[in-house]
Amino acid sequence: MEQRGHGRKGKYQNNILLLTVLIGFCILALIEIGYGHAQMKVEKERLALEESNNQAMQELKQEWNQIKDGTSVVTDEQEQEQAVSGSDQSETETSKVVAKAETEDSSDEQDEDLPDEDKDYDMQIVILGDSIMDNDRTESGVAAIIGEECNAKVYNMAMGGTTAALMPTEQYNYATWDSRCLLGVVNAILGNINTEIFDDYPAGKILKECDFDKTDYFILEYGVNDFLTGQIPQSRYLEGGDTLAVDDVHTYTGALENAVVLLQDRFPDAKILLIAPHYCQIFNGTTFMGDGYSIDYGFGPLINFARGTGYIYEQHKDENVIFYNAFEESGINAETADQYLDDGVHLTPEGSRVYADYAARLINADFRPEE
Numbered sequence: 001m002e003q004r005g006h007g008r009k010g011k012y013q014n015n016i017l018l019l020t021v022l023i024g025f026c027i028l029a030l031i032e033i034g035y036g037h038a039q040m041k042v043e044k045e046r047l048a049l050e051e052s053n054n055q056a057m058q059e060l061k062q063e064w065n066q067i068k069d070g071t072s073v074v075t076d077e078q079e080q081e082q083a084v085s086g087s088d089q090s091e092t093e094t095s096k097v098v099a100k101a102e103t104e105d106s107s108d109e110q111d112e113d114l115p116d117e118d119k120d121y122d123m124q125i126v127i128l129g130d131s132i133m134d135n136d137r138t139e140s141g142v143a144a145i146i147g148e149e150c151n152a153k154v155y156n157m158a159m160g161g162t163t164a165a166l167m168p169t170e171q172y173n174y175a176t177w178d179s180r181c182l183l184g185v186v187n188a189i190l191g192n193i194n195t196e197i198f199d200d201y202p203a204g205k206i207l208k209e210c211d212f213d214k215t216d217y218f219i220l221e222y223g224v225n226d227f228l229t230g231q232i233p234q235s236r237y238l239e240g241g242d243t244l245a246v247d248d249v250h251t252y253t254g255a256l257e258n259a260v261v262l263l264q265d266r267f268p269d270a271k272i273l274l275i276a277p278h279y280c281q282i283f284n285g286t287t288f289m290g291d292g293y294s295i296d297y298g299f300g301p302l303i304n305f306a307r308g309t310g311y312i313y314e315q316h317k318d319e320n321v322i323f324y325n326a327f328e329e330s331g332i333n334a335e336t337a338d339q340y341l342d343d344g345v346h347l348t349p350e351g352s353r354v355y356a357d358y359a360a361r362l363i364n365a366d367f368r369p370e371e
Contacts, residue, residue, distance in 0.1 A: 114205070114206070114209055114210075115147075119153075121151055121152055121153040122150065122151040122367070123150060123151070123153070123216040123217065123363075124152065124153045124154075124155070124215050124216050125146065125152045125154045125216065125217045125363070126155045126189075126210065126212065126217070126218050126219070127143055127146075127156045127218075127219045128157055128158065128185050128219065128220050128221070128259075129157075129158035129162075129219065129221035129222060129275075130158060130160060130161065130221065130222055130225050131161060131346060132221055132224070132278070132346070132347065132355075133219075133221055134158035135160060135346055135347075136347075136352060137156065137202075141352055142352045142355055142356040142359070143158070145356035145357070145360065146219075146360050149356070149357070149360035149364070150360050150364055155206045156202060156206075157203040157206050157207075158203075159185075162180050162181055163182070163225045163226045163229065163252075164182040164220075164222035164252055164255040165181060165182075165183070165226055165252050165254065165255035166181055166249050167179070167229070167231060167250075168231055168250055172247070174187065174193050177193040177194065178197055180197060180203075181255070182222055182255055182256075182259050183249060183258060183259060184197070185203060186262050186263060188203075189207070190262060195207050212267065213267065215267060215270045216270060216271060217270065217272070217367075218267070218270055218271070218272045219272075219275060219359070220256065220259060220260075220272060220273070220274050220275065222252075222255075222256070222277070223252060223276060223277030223302070223306065223309060224277045224278075224280060226252040226255075226305060227277065227297065227305050228297070230297035230298050232250065232299070233246060233251045233252070233299040234251065234252050234304050234308045236248060236251050236254060253309070253311060256308075257312055257315070260321060268320075270320065271322060271366060272320060272322070273359065273362065274309050274322070274324065275309070275326050275359065276305070276306035276310060276324065276325050276326050277292075277302055277305050277306050277309070277327060278327055278332050278355065279291065279292050279302075279326075279327055279328075279332045279334070279337070280344055280345045281337050281341060281344035281345075282295050283343070291337075292306075292327065302327070306327035306328070309323070309325075322362055324358065324359055324362055326355065329358060331354045331355075331358070332354070
């Protein structure tokens with residue numbers, strides 16, 4: 001009896017073991033099936049993603065081919081450099097941005113109209129400047145507002161992206177001159193250089209049709225691009241008495257001085273309005289990097305260039321030169337930048353109005369002191 005009990009007990013244990021093994025196999029099978037389903041799902045997602053990527057690549061190739069074939073137009077501004085804008089807002093990026101700012105070529109979009117010869121004007125104004133004067137040539141632009149408020153015949157020779165000074169690689173040589181900087185425009189007016197470099201710009205047309213001897217005011221508006229290049233010193237004179245080993249014409253204030261003297265010698269009866277660069281803010285994309293008080297590309301912040309303009313004025317203030325300190329007197333500052341600055345550098349229509357209003361008041365006060 002006892003042996004039979006032991007036998008039944010052994011069979012029972014064997015059955016339990018077999019059942020356990022079978023259950024284990026079932027569990028493993030279920031795990032395998034679940035894993036297989038998961039792999040299939042992942043594979044389907046991978047194939048779907050691959051198909052989506054292939055489709056996107058085909059669309060990009062098609063768009064690129066359209067651009068190469070000239071069947072589509074890219075309208076976004078490429079900067080900044082330099083602009084720049086861009087920009088482009090490191091030492092190299094900033095000067096290409098705004099550069100931005102700043103290498104805008106207005107010849108493709110500007111329809112420069114010469115002043116209405118039938119209108120009775122009180123004065124003649126010739127503007128030499130960069131994109132602040134060139135960017136908007138409509139009735140809401142700075143030049144047009146000055147002309148309206150001063151009842152002036154305005155010849156706007158400004159060109160976006162230009163500097164006052166020659167770049168380090170450019171030489172002051174009449175025979176080989178190829179720079180559209182302030183000194184280039186002045187020497188073109190004086191007949192010292194070949195003017196073909198201006199043919200694709202409003203300045204080229206004005207050079208042929210304007211009687212500069214009738215000019216009452218020359219406006220010189222530069223400085224932002226000189227600063228943004230990171231290659232043009234504000235001055236060759238350093239604190240402590242040292243000097244940079246560069247010619248004056250390769251510095252901002254040296255170029256202004258040279259231009260003022262040349263214009264005064266040739267047009268002694270004309271007044272010169274020096275406009276300092278206005279307050280600017282510098283961005284890297286949408287990230288604020290600093291402003292005209294803090295950003296320094298190697299030759300001081302923009303405020304130093306503005307004060308350099310004032311220094312040139314002080315040297316010539318008794319010689320038919322007046323001064324507009326746009327950096328500190330235009331009303332464009334950190335508090336109003338969102339309202340008056342479009343991209344941190346260029347002016348909105350409201351900014352153009354306040355900027356031009358002040359310039360017009362200075363000219364009118366000088367031209368009509370009795371009023």
